[in-house]
Amino acid sequence: MTVTKKRLSERKHQAILDAAAEEFMEFGFQGANMDRVASRAEVSKRTVYNHFASKESLFESITRQIWHQAQTATDVPFQADVAIADQLLNIAERELALLESPHYLRLTAVVLAEFARSQELATQARDWVKQEESGARRWMDQAVAAGRLNTDDAETATTQFFSLIKGRAFWPQMIEHAPIPTAAEQARIAQSSVALFLDHYGLKDDR
Amino acid sequence: MTVTKKRLSERKHQAILDAAAEEFMEFGFQGANMDRVASRAEVSKRTVYNHFASKESLFESITRQIWHQAQTATDVPFQADVAIADQLLNIAERELALLESPHYLRLTAVVLAEFARSQELATQARDWVKQEESGARRWMDQAVAAGRLNTDDAETATTQFFSLIKGRAFWPQMIEHAPIPTAAEQARIAQSSVALFLDHYGLKDDR
DNA sequence: CACAGAGTAAACCGCTCAGTGTAATATAGT
DNA sequence: ACTATATTACACTGAGCGGTTTACTCTGTG
Structure with missing residues (x-):
């Protein structure tokens, strides 16, 4: 050895x-x-x-790699002394950065396709999506607790925020194999998502 | 005969x-x-x-049915004399109504999984998604042209609007096999999506 | 050199499955 | 009754593929 x-x-x-x-x-x-x-x-x-041991176990190993990558992406601490908009922008950029790796993207597509196909894996899938947004979810909880967002439903807010991003820079790449947005496009997506989000959830005195 | x-x-x-x-x-x-x-x-x-003739052609026939169903769902005319919020609510409800059919939902999942898997079908997929949102897209164009939305980018607005809905009431059902939202949940999703959207894109004198 | 663990090539097993060929039977209009 | 067309049962082909077996080789170490 x-x-x-x-x-x-x-x-x-x-x-x-x-x-x-x-x-x-x-x-x-x-x-x-x-x-x-x-x-x-x-x-x-x-x-x-x-x-x-088998095709399945090989697939599992691969899946676990992807898991790990997504898990840590948007895990940022809430900072009371930084503008909400800036922090959200940071989270958005981290999420968008995942797209930069075609490897990640394509593999995620395969994994999600398997999930969509089999109800047995639904539980795993739920964990998966939660993991992916859990970092941001914690952030959102703290922002709400600190009274910096105009809502008490952090979960909905988290989902909405990510929906805005993913609707333009995740699902199109998954399903339509749309091209990966350029850095400039990514910036635009991040900014407009944050703007739309904060027009509803932001406080007036926080900008 | x-x-x-x-x-x-x-x-x-x-x-x-x-x-x-x-x-x-x-x-x-x-x-x-x-x-x-x-x-x-x-x-x-x-x-x-x-x-x-083959498994493929059978699948294609099925796919075309789904196509058609989604295509006509959100195809509503723009009405100059109705409040924007009400019209958007209507579109959202139509989109959400699609979820009521588990048949539609499961088949769409299969079709999307195939799209995610094969780049060859990417072109078809692009048409598919466009078709699905084309009704609402036309509505949005007219709303923008009529100066009733605070933007000149109808495409982005359309995508964002549907992202808000689908992020809570389409993708979770596709991927995680989440339960279909109840009527009450659907109403909440429709309303909060419209509210979030219009806080950014709506005009003050339009409510 | 000898040895052990790892790797290799290739045949092989068992099974699944898309699609076909055929010959008999059923259906419904004339 | 006659005819054209659909349908059926069923055997069969041919290919693909997950996984295993076997008999052999290579690599690095002591």
Whole structure:
């Protein structure tokens, strides 16, 4: 179990994960072909099955990676001494930054498609979406508690805020394979979402 | 080619379409099984293939039905003499009414999953989404032209309006299989979406 | 060199499934 | 009764694919 030896095996392991991600991105879960995964990874099929018990478990591993990435994206602390608009802008930008990775985007599409297809996974899906917005949700709770937003329903507000962003810079990319917005477009989306949101929820003396 | 003769064949045709819809809803496109479609439709497999050349073409036929349903949902005329808020509320309610049909919902999920999976269908998907919002989009254009909305970007406004609704009453049902909102919840969603939208885009003297 | 753990190639198993061919039967108008 | 068209049962083809087995090789270490 020396260093180099371990590394070889680990490289294979990672190669398989990468190849599988590619494969899932291109063909979805059902369409993915384990022979192709092996050949993509430049590894024998048997090696794939030595590292992962089944297609399912391989998919799970990939899913968990995506999970983690989204989870930490919008997790920012509430700062009482910073303008609400600026903080929301920051959150929006973090969310939008996720789109920059086509890898993330395509894999998320596959995972969501699986969720949409199977009710069994609905519970997982619920966790998933919650995780993704949980950081911002905490922020929103604190903003409401601090009396800096004109509502007592932080959950609705959170959903609405993200809906405004995702409706223009997530779902179109998921479903229509729309091009990823340029930095300028992202800025516009972030700003107009915040503006729309704060015209309703913002306090007059907070700008 | 008499009436009754035609009717028999047409009944089979429709039975196949219905059965296929069921099957696609339950298993998705790839998972759907043509033998099961036939047995669901209480029709021989050969008859299925006499009516539809392939699984794909059967799926296309189903897709087109959904198309049509969504297309006409929010197609309302702009009325210069009615308050903007009331008209928007009407559009929102029409959009929300689509959710009442689990049939529509589940099939849309399957279709969208297929779109998310394949770039080839991206073009079709783009048309699809445009169609769906085109009614409201026309309304929005006219409202802007009539100077009743405080913007000159009807497209963004349309997207934002629908994002607010769908973020709470479409995507959660698609992805997380969230329960369909009750009538009371739907009313709340419609009202708060319109309120949020008009606080930004509405004119002060229009309420 | 010897050894062990990991990797490899390729055949293989079992099963699923889209789609077809066929020959018999049913339907409904004339 | 005759005819044209639909429908049916069912066997079958051919391909794809998840996963396994086997017999062999490679790599790095002690």
